[in-house]
Amino acid sequence: MREGLMIRLMRLYVPSCIFRFLFPKSLTSLPPPPSFPTSSQRTFCSKINTSSSSGFGASKAMNLTKKQQEVLTAISNGKSVFLTGSAGTGKTFLLQQAISLLNQIHNPNEVFITASTGVAACALNGQTLHSFSGIGLGEGGKNLLLNRVYKNKPASKRWRIAKALVIDEISMVSGELFDKLEFIARKNRPNNKEAWGGIQLIVSGDFFQLPPVIKKSPSSSSSSRSVSDKEFAFEADCWNSSFGLQVELTQVFRQSDSQLIDLLQGIRRGFKDDHHLQLLRQCCSSDESSLASKIGSDSSSTVPRLYPRNEDVKRVNDEKLRNLGGEIVSYRAVDSGNEPWKSQLKQGMAPEELEICLGARVMLIKNKAVESGLVNGATGTIIGFIEQKGVIRTICPRGGLLPKVRFDSGREMLIEPDSWDVMEGETVRATRKQVPLILAWAISIHKCQGMSLDSLHTDLSRAFGCGMVYVALSRVRSLAGLHLSGFNSSKIKAHPKVLQFYEGHLDSD
Numbered sequence: 001m002r003e004g005l006m007i008r009l010m011r012l013y014v015p016s017c018i019f020r021f022l023f024p025k026s027l028t029s030l031p032p033p034p035s036f037p038t039s040s041q042r043t044f045c046s047k048i049n050t051s052s053s054s055g056f057g058a059s060k061a062m063n064l065t066k067k068q069q070e071v072l073t074a075i076s077n078g079k080s081v082f083l084t085g086s087a088g089t090g091k092t093f094l095l096q097q098a099i100s101l102l103n104q105i106h107n108p109n110e111v112f113i114t115a116s117t118g119v120a121a122c123a124l125n126g127q128t129l130h131s132f133s134g135i136g137l138g139e140g141g142k143n144l145l146l147n148r149v150y151k152n153k154p155a156s157k158r159w160r161i162a163k164a165l166v167i168d169e170i171s172m173v174s175g176e177l178f179d180k181l182e183f184i185a186r187k188n189r190p191n192n193k194e195a196w197g198g199i200q201l202i203v204s205g206d207f208f209q210l211p212p213v214i215k216k217s218p219s220s221s222s223s224s225r226s227v228s229d230k231e232f233a234f235e236a237d238c239w240n241s242s243f244g245l246q247v248e249l250t251q252v253f254r255q256s257d258s259q260l261i262d263l264l265q266g267i268r269r270g271f272k273d274d275h276h277l278q279l280l281r282q283c284c285s286s287d288e289s290s291l292a293s294k295i296g297s298d299s300s301s302t303v304p305r306l307y308p309r310n311e312d313v314k315r316v317n318d319e320k321l322r323n324l325g326g327e328i329v330s331y332r333a334v335d336s337g338n339e340p341w342k343s344q345l346k347q348g349m350a351p352e353e354l355e356i357c358l359g360a361r362v363m364l365i366k367n368k369a370v371e372s373g374l375v376n377g378a379t380g381t382i383i384g385f386i387e388q389k390g391v392i393r394t395i396c397p398r399g400g401l402l403p404k405v406r407f408d409s410g411r412e413m414l415i416e417p418d419s420w421d422v423m424e425g426e427t428v429r430a431t432r433k434q435v436p437l438i439l440a441w442a443i444s445i446h447k448c449q450g451m452s453l454d455s456l457h458t459d460l461s462r463a464f465g466c467g468m469v470y471v472a473l474s475r476v477r478s479l480a481g482l483h484l485s486g487f488n489s490s491k492i493k494a495h496p497k498v499l500q501f502y503e504g505h506l507d508s509d
């Protein structure tokens, strides 16, 4: 870290011919400095337009809040940071800024971008935490996992050379795993006795959102230590020594309606306030026909349905597609690269096979034209298929038939294939090429974590566990766009340990 800062400072103050002589490699690998606003430009809030863009991942010209700025300053000072906050407070947005900053401070080949889920990893062009760390499924004691990493040469090299490690969606990493990874980091870096062997750690997520999937061992008896002892990462023994700064962002950008923000803050904490329940009941429409009579059948058919379970998502999308009765056009993804990175492509948003037809409801899963709102999460309808020369023939049927989408904003666009990389430092390890669309009549709540939607309908009758209701509801931008069915206040749940963790000791704005 100190070396990176020194290079940046010298770059500012040393004549370029001398700098090039001193750091021939660094000079070519360091991109221009980050363009986040300086402290004198902290005129946030009033300049923010929260309603115009659809989807997530759009990086418009925005000013950072004081807290967001502080996080970047701490990172450039070499601190390890835990970044949290409720849905829509800009964690992902800030993480993207942090990644470009880290890539300027360090050699990008020594900066590793990971996430606990394939969807989140693909969204950041990173790899899953499991594939980065070389621990396989992560089952077994820490020494067993360490030996597995020692035998995996590329993985132990990653641990040795890492200067910075980014972990997104930390809420889905258990405390048990967090401790094991810290142990592996330290053992691979014996010269540095600090936590994580001195790797700068940038961790982001909201523990009130989806929790880790804990496999209960069938052999565990009451006397043996349960796997759920350290269920959440903040319960890890090494948690506090891992960070120089733990920050909670509190300013919500996704929603601007204070009534909705207040309602979501309550649900996040598992509160069942009468006033909030009353508001939610007003959003209920018992079935599809009552939703249609409430908002009109044209509008109701375009509202994405969020379901807790994948089988419901598949059933609804298949049913709606077949009901249109049009000729199905299929797009088959082309994958390249080696294992284990290639397998991670299957966990991302881009489907192996995309089946669509005229009239199908679709969602964009890549930013196409940020300035016109054609970003990740924008929804629309297929209005035609047009033959195009020069596209990847193996993906597209009949040697180049591309789908044309009319987005809900009114913009139309021919959607060309795009690519998703699994990166390790600056090296591309695997790539999927596919048309960047998914069917959007229905989406799973797990996959929509991170999205912003103008409207949604969610059937919560099969919701399970803590945080699921909160994740579903917090995707919407306004109360007018929120439609519910199967709602039951008993499904609003926050974990008591999470509540306790957020009480007090985080630095918030």
Ligand SMILES: Nc1ncnc2c1ncn2[C@@H]1O[C@H](COP(=O)(O)OP(=O)(O)OP(=O)(O)O)[C@@H](O)[C@H]1O
Binding pocket: 044, 048, 049, 055, 056, 057, 058, 059, 060, 062, 063, 064, 065, 068, 085, 086, 087, 088, 089, 090, 091, 092, 093, 094, 206, 253, 254, 449, 450, 451, 452, 474
């Ligand atoms: N400083 C800012 N000014 C204006 N808009 C911002 C700012 N920070 C973030 N945003 C916008 O707020 C929206 C939500 O941000 P983001 O998706 O990063 O939130 P998040 O905390 O990651 O949410 P979730 O937990 O649901 O994934 C995005 O449209 C983002 O561009």
